[in-house]
Amino acid sequence: MTQPQWKLGIHIAGAAVSPQNKQRLPEDSFCRELCLLGHEYGFHVFVFSPLHYDSDTGVLQGYQLHGDQWNFGPCPLPDIVYDRCYYQSRTERMRDKTAMQAMMLRHPWVRLGSQIPGKLEVYRLLLGEPRLAELLPRTVSYRSSSQLLRWLEREPDGIILKPDAGMQGRGILRIWQGPGGLQIQGRNAANRPYAYSFGQKKQPLSSFSRLIAGRSYLLQPYLRLTDDQQRPFDIRVLIQKNGAGRWSVTGTAIRIGEPHVLTANLHGGGRAAPAEPFLQALLGAEATSGIMEKLHQASCSAARRLEQHCGRLLELGLDFGLEESGRLWLLEANSKPGRSLFTLLGESAIARLSHVRPLQYARLLCNRSALYMPQVEAN
Incomplete structure (x- = not known):
């Protein structure tokens, strides 16, 4: 087996796993598959969090697969970064960004793909x-309960409210006017379904406003899908x-x-x-x-x-x-x-192809000498 030419780091959130509890990482089977396939495409693949980078010494610690076990210890600085990080807070995002910028100064790296906005x-x-x-x-920002009532008047099937930065269906709501009053159906933060019925149209709006306070929501018509x-x-x-x-x-x-x-x-x-x-x-x-x-x-x-x-x-x-x-x-x-x-x-062929394509594209970027171009870390 030829020696890998490049180092590919899979970037995960530091809060998601600790060196003391490393039997399974976030997206564990996917990370394992990339580590196993990496050699075929010229990559040494490992999993890391910027939380474990020491900017003073330039030492990064991460997770490398040995057999079927994740071993935590020193890793090379990555040439190319595959971002699979799901942040829990703005503070976590900013902390990781600072560490990634420090890594860039010591060893330039390329992001495999950018993020998209909300x-x-x-x-x-x-x-x-x-x-x-x-x-x-049609999609607009949710601004007020009066706006919601106006939408309800012209949308007979009701409306959908979804978090602008939400994922996996958490926090989504449907509101509509039923024969007995206003109806609310949704999923809570734990992704469990719930439903409420209110006899008067305005009765739940004050509680509803408190429910979504501090989060950015979007308003859409409900579609029968x-x-x-x-x-x-x-x-x-x-x-x-x-x-x-x-x-x-x-x-x-x-x-x-x-x-x-x-x-x-x-x-x-x-x-x-x-x-x-x-x-x-x-x-x-x-x-x-x-x-x-x-x-x-x-x-x-x-x-x-x-x-x-x-x-x-x-x-x-x-x-x-x-x-x-x-x-x-x-x-x-x-x-x-x-x-x-x-x-x-x-569908094993499609599943494998979904794992292989990031490695194929990463190899293309490396072969195009993208690693030696000036880099701007925007995320």
Whole structure:
């Protein structure tokens, strides 16, 4: 086996794991797979947090895979960084940024892919692409309960409120006016579903305002994105850069929730299904062919548009909704997508490709001598 040419560090949050409890890391199976595959593409792969970098000595400690065990100890400074970090606070983000900048001064490194901004800014960017504008549900910042009431008056199915920086369906709410009064359905911070019914329209608004105080929320119309069994579902498209640096759809799958719940997210109890058989059972073969083509075209357009405005990207997880009429909606974009959907489906070839493509693209960047270009750490 040839000696690895480059060092690839998988960047995780320092608060997520400690040297005393290192049997499993965040996204453990994914990190293990990258470590095992890395040698095939010329990389020594390890996992690190800037929390364990000593700027005085220049020593970085991290996690390296030996057999099936993670060993914590000194690691090389990375040439290229794969950011899989999910921050719990602004303080944690700023602390990591400072450490990464200190590492840059001692040993220049390249970020494999940039982050994208919050949901509202992503919406505004995508809205500027005519081919995507018709797929985007109207989205505005939530400002007041009076604004919410105005929306309820013109949206018979109600409205959706979602955190601008939320993930995995946590904190999302649906509010609508039912026959007996105002209804609220949602998921709490632990991603558990709940529902309330209020006899008077204004009764819950003061409690609601306290519930979301201090967080930035978005307001959207509620869309009926359910199958014939009233189960919410969405379509996840994973699009990644390939070894030639071109955007390519890696895989498409369906997430299905329980009947009459708000979201289909796997972390909230949803399950996975292969995309084409599910859609064919719902819409028929001809309509499914058209939907799949539109999904691929929209995904490529979204990737190119976001990369144009956000800097070099590696991959995106794009979530689409589908109405009974066949109308497609682009709901969200995520620059740090998971891969468990394809593993759950037993689609081992797609799962492996989703692991390989970051390494292929990292090798392309290294071979283009990107490591020796001036670097600007923007995130």
